[in-house]
Amino acid sequence: MIAxxxxxVLAFVLAPIVLVVWMSFxxxxxxxxxxxxxxxxxxxxxxSYPGFVDAFFLSLELAALAAVLALAAAFxxxxxLVRFRPPGSGALTALFLSPLLVPAVVFGIAMLQFVNRIxxxxxxxxxxxxxxxxxxxxxxxxLEVTLRAVPEEMEWAAMxxxxxxxxxxxxxxxxxxxRGLLTAFLFCFLLSFSDVTxxxxxxxxxxxxxxxxxxxxMSDRVDPTVAAVSSMVVLITLALVLLAAxxxxxxxxxxx
Amino acid sequence: MGLGLERVAKRFGQVTAVEALxxxxxxxxxxxxxxxxxxxxxxxxxxxxxxxxxxxGRVLLDGADITxxxxxxxxxxxxxxxxVLFPHLSVFDNVAFGLRSRxxxxxxxRERVAAALALVRLEGLAERYPSxxxxxxxxxxxxxxxxxxxxxxxxxxxxxxxLDARLxxxxxxxxxxxxxxxxxxxxxxxxDIQEAFALSDRIGVMRAGRLEQVGSPAxxxxxxxxxxxxxxxxxxxxxxxxxxxxxxxxxxxTLEGGLTAWVDARTxxxxxxxxxxxxxxxLHVPEGAAENRYSARIEDVVYLGAETECRVVVGGTLVVxxxxxxxxxxLRQGDEVAIGWDPADxxxxxxx
Amino acid sequence: xxxxxxRSEPWRAAPFLLPLLALLAAWFVWPLAQxxxxxLHPNTPQGIDAGQWTLANYARIADPLYAGVVVRxxxxxxxxxxxxxxxxxxxxxxxxxxxPRREALxxxxxxxxxxxxxxxxxxxxxLLLRPTGLVNAALGEIGAGPLRLxxxxxxxxxxxxxxxxxxxxxxxxxALKGLDPALGWAAGTLGASRAGVFWxxxxxxxxxxxxxxxxxxxxxxxxxxxxxxxxxxxRNETASMLAYRVNLxxxxxxxxGAVAVVLLVFTLLLVWGGQRIATLAVxxxxx
Numbered sequence: 074m075i076a077x078x079x080x081x082v083l084a085f086v087l088a089p090i091v092l093v094v095w096m097s098f099x100x101x102x103x104x105x106x107x108x109x110x111x112x113x114x115x116x117x118x119x120x121s122y123p124g125f126v127d128a129f130f131l132s133l134e135l136a137a138l139a140a141v142l143a144l145a146a147a148f149x150x151x152x153x154l155v156r157f158r159p160p161g162s163g164a165l166t167a168l169f170l171s172p173l174l175v176p177a178v179v180f181g182i183a184m185l186q187f188v189n190r191i192x193x194x195x196x197x198x199x200x201x202x203x204x205x206x207x208x209x210x211x212x213x214x215x216l217e218v219t220l221r222a223v224p225e226e227m228e229w230a231a232m233x234x235x236x237x238x239x240x241x242x243x244x245x246x247x248x249x250x251x252r253g254l255l256t257a258f259l260f261c262f263l264l265s266f267s268d269v270t271x272x273x274x275x276x277x278x279x280x281x282x283x284x285x286x287x288x289x290x291m292s293d294r295v296d297p298t299v300a301a302v303s304s305m306v307v308l309i310t311l312a313l314v315l316l317a318a319x320x321x322x323x324x325x326x327x328x329x
Numbered sequence: 330m331g332l333g334l335e336r337v338a339k340r341f342g343q344v345t346a347v348e349a350l351x352x353x354x355x356x357x358x359x360x361x362x363x364x365x366x367x368x369x370x371x372x373x374x375x376x377x378x379x380x381x382x383x384x385x386g387r388v389l390l391d392g393a394d395i396t397x398x399x400x401x402x403x404x405x406x407x408x409x410x411x412x413v414l415f416p417h418l419s420v421f422d423n424v425a426f427g428l429r430s431r432x433x434x435x436x437x438x439r440e441r442v443a444a445a446l447a448l449v450r451l452e453g454l455a456e457r458y459p460s461x462x463x464x465x466x467x468x469x470x471x472x473x474x475x476x477x478x479x480x481x482x483x484x485x486x487x488x489x490x491x492l493d494a495r496l497x498x499x500x501x502x503x504x505x506x507x508x509x510x511x512x513x514x515x516x517x518x519x520x521d522i523q524e525a526f527a528l529s530d531r532i533g534v535m536r537a538g539r540l541e542q543v544g545s546p547a548x549x550x551x552x553x554x555x556x557x558x559x560x561x562x563x564x565x566x567x568x569x570x571x572x573x574x575x576x577x578x579x580x581x582x583t584l585e586g587g588l589t590a591w592v593d594a595r596t597x598x599x600x601x602x603x604x605x606x607x608x609x610x611x612l613h614v615p616e617g618a619a620e621n622r623y624s625a626r627i628e629d630v631v632y633l634g635a636e637t638e639c640r641v642v643v644g645g646t647l648v649v650x651x652x653x654x655x656x657x658x659x660l661r662q663g664d665e666v667a668i669g670w671d672p673a674d675x676x677x678x679x680x681x
Numbered sequence: 682x683x684x685x686x687x688r689s690e691p692w693r694a695a696p697f698l699l700p701l702l703a704l705l706a707a708w709f710v711w712p713l714a715q716x717x718x719x720x721l722h723p724n725t726p727q728g729i730d731a732g733q734w735t736l737a738n739y740a741r742i743a744d745p746l747y748a749g750v751v752v753r754x755x756x757x758x759x760x761x762x763x764x765x766x767x768x769x770x771x772x773x774x775x776x777x778x779x780x781p782r783r784e785a786l787x788x789x790x791x792x793x794x795x796x797x798x799x800x801x802x803x804x805x806x807x808l809l810l811r812p813t814g815l816v817n818a819a820l821g822e823i824g825a826g827p828l829r830l831x832x833x834x835x836x837x838x839x840x841x842x843x844x845x846x847x848x849x850x851x852x853x854x855x856a857l858k859g860l861d862p863a864l865g866w867a868a869g870t871l872g873a874s875r876a877g878v879f880w881x882x883x884x885x886x887x888x889x890x891x892x893x894x895x896x897x898x899x900x901x902x903x904x905x906x907x908x909x910x911x912x913x914x915x916r917n918e919t920a921s922m923l924a925y926r927v928n929l930x931x932x933x934x935x936x937x938g939a940v941a942v943v944l945l946v947f948t949l950l951l952v953w954g955g956q957r958i959a960t961l962a963v964x965x966x967x968x
Binding site: 075076078079082083085086087088089090091092093096142145146147149150152153154156157158159160165168169171172174175176177178179180181182183184185186187190202203205206209213263264266267269270273274284287288291292295299300303304306307310311314318 | 697699715800
Binding site: 413 | 863866868874965
């Protein structure tokens, strides 16, 4: 009985995603389940629609920049906390994780008002920084765990042989954290790529990321093109999630 | 009546943990399943409790087939190795747990819990929580919790393993006294030989899912069914037999190394192993005082406190003897000494 | 002996911490503070009047015009959280009973939808719940009448449940896994049926985790944006939708700031309250 409920809820959770992917293959001009005939018509349509393609590349660029920025800042901070154990570590960690406590809507509003104030409305720079703020707690949590797994003795052994701390960090610590860094990067990339609320609130007209583009399109009409775009997004997401899971990082990142 | 297992088997995937187990425990008896870790004794206990369903065979309690009965209706109670007290309940509520399952009235619960706590000498701790108790106290609570429901069968899973040595002796005596007093049919599982011997009416020695021997502690110790059982319950010297012949109605064996010895005719076999317990080998044996008597040279004397171990060589064969240290005074390495034993104190088993 | 450059003096952490601190200070703390200050100034047609201070923006939220939004948001959120709380234990229990590989897969299956863009899920629900959608088509096959499942609160509730389910599931599942399996056996041999084992042992011991998870779930529900907007429609405005309208349509930033601050305070109160209740629910001695 319990297993039945489990199956039902799982179906419930996966249904919309599965349905979207399925629907995207419909040969018809309206939404109908493709029974037998599968067509890539709407995929071609989506790919030839400049709005979507541009939005896709913008999202990629944004996500990559935000993830790299967040990762760099978080890695250094995590290193500082783990290796040096400064006083107030607890408070600092709480601060670094605090974006998790702020709802996307609230942050979106603050960002909107702020970037306008300083004249950075409609700038990629502002958006990248905002996304970096959103994803850095996740990067922080993950990298802290990764760094703790690298014993301090390794660095001492290296430093005795010559290089200073910074050089050691780059040549010894970093390679040892490669897996953790990659997993964190994938996760941050995904989160930025999927962000809807904050981007909708603060992105200006020339910053149409993929989610924003989808949103405007969907508020207007709903046709299989958007299903095709969506299922491509799903595919990318799943691929990255699987990659991250294979590297062993998903569970760690997700538990609060 | 009591507990009966008929060809009970339990498998986990490809691994057979328990294989065709046949067992009978009499009402009021304390029966111990003894064996090394991994031998299946805990699995067998869990099958009896109903935690694991048996893959084959039957479990009978007082004549009734309970093989398919769910665990909460078997009328048994179990004490786990790690006590497994409910951390969110006080001592009182822990002990009352089984009574509440049985819908016993409030006043009766209070009385029975108080009685159970008195039985294990924990009065006054009813309002404490498990996290506030010592290991020994937790174990008593676990016992009280099991006894209060007046189970038809009490199951104890390595009850003393988690206690330190002194507490262990104390609890051993208490469990023995309690069981004798209440006469509850009990099955105990342990790897500790002393524990098994001190508490049990009968012991079943297990290895790799099968019972090797069932008997009283004395039977197991003095008449081990095979090499494994013999070695498991205590140190033993093995002497390989080359042949047996009958002389004047008695059995005489030729041992490897050339020695001959009189052996028990009932167990004698030409290709067997003579098993000799150290304390069965006597030193300073006068002429005619033992059926088997030899002149031996002392190779080593090891003082162990109350006892002394004496390693002697007889005709090229090493024999280990153990005697009270008082009797071992003056023995020195290299001395010649007369050793001896009686056939009734040794047993021959097959060399497997 | 460690040379001076190897010694891990605490203050040497400073340069490492600086980049992240700078990022958060400039692009997180400061903007939030700005929104707060904005909310304390009145709005005028010429822009924000930074000379004057007022609490009028907050008073506006109490206005019956917006009270409806608050009530609706809370109603929807409560419903979603309530239904999720009923579903979480069967799912968590079933998941723990799977073999290790299947269990990992199941958890992945529950977590990955969170990483998929909300809009994709909104689209999926749109396809399912619209008048000509899959659900109504299926109902039509068996002759049952079409249900109004979109552009109303029902649709929002239905879509939010799976979207935020993970936030309740993970803590409860983790708590269940952390329990000694022998606890169930001890209870069982003492006469507790399967239901008894759950209510008398498993539930009390996982209650703190459940409460924490429900609190987070509730917060996610109240601050959701895309799903209420796309599935509820403009006539069923929720808090986030209001925030959108005020900030991006009405361009009334002081008021918008006030809405943001109220939402933030509400969130923080809920987190704090949830943790307090969860601590109280931890069974055991009152130290």
